[in-house]
Amino acid sequence: MTESAASVVETTHADPGAAAGEDTASRLVRAAIEVFAERGYDGAGVSEIARRAGLSTGAIYSRFSGKAELLAEAIAASGTDELDRLFAQADGTGRVVDVLAMVGNQLIGQGEALNRALLLEAFAAARRDPEVALWLQEALALRASHLAHLIDQGKAAGLVAADLDTAAIVHFAHAVGLGMVLFGAIGATQPDATEWQQLIGRVVGTVVPTEST
Secondary structure: OOHHHHOOHHHOOOOHHHHHOOOHHHHHHHHHHHHHHHHHHHHOOHHHHHHHHOOOHHHHHOOOOOHHHHHHHHHHHOOOOHHHHHHHHOOOOOOHHHHHHHHHHOOOOOOOHHHHHHHHHHHHHHOOOHHHHHHHHHHHHHHHHHHHHHHHHHHHOOOOOOOOOHHHHHHHHHHHHHHHHHHHHOOOOOOOHHHHHHHHHHHHHOOOOHHHO
8 A cells, every 4th residue: 555545544434424325336335445544456356345235245246347437436535626627618729728737736745645545546556557557558549649639629719839749748747646655655755835836837838839828
């Protein structure tokens, strides 16, 4: 289990009263969040997840393909995602700079600690579990396609420099965001949030055509 996962275990224990009204899938995901946070992906057993949910392992396999899908659902359920909200709100032009800035800023401390811990578990597990690796590749590819689409629309609207490669911008944005997660995992000192946001704003500003600045 990662150190960051251990730090959030106390906040993940399910409230039996709250769980009583949940459907079976939600109960399983809730239990999976708890067990993954306590034991990490490799140490989390399907039987223990089912036991925490008050269900049988058959309930898991009738709804999920296994631990990898449960981990994906746990990550999705463990915290809100500002990027997804921005993607949903984006009009294809004016929000592209906001989205780029959010990719760089979101993982320096504003995001959910539990979500970051589970994401780290997924990356660690991906080295050994092809199913987790495939899920991560697909999730990142989907995020990349959304961002690339917004960037291309921004180029068409004159908001993003046309001579910059879209794939390179997307890759850079993801590298910065995910890199901050890794720094957090080892307890590295993070820069001041305000100073970091100022830097990201300056970097993002470099993709704007000169005549638009």
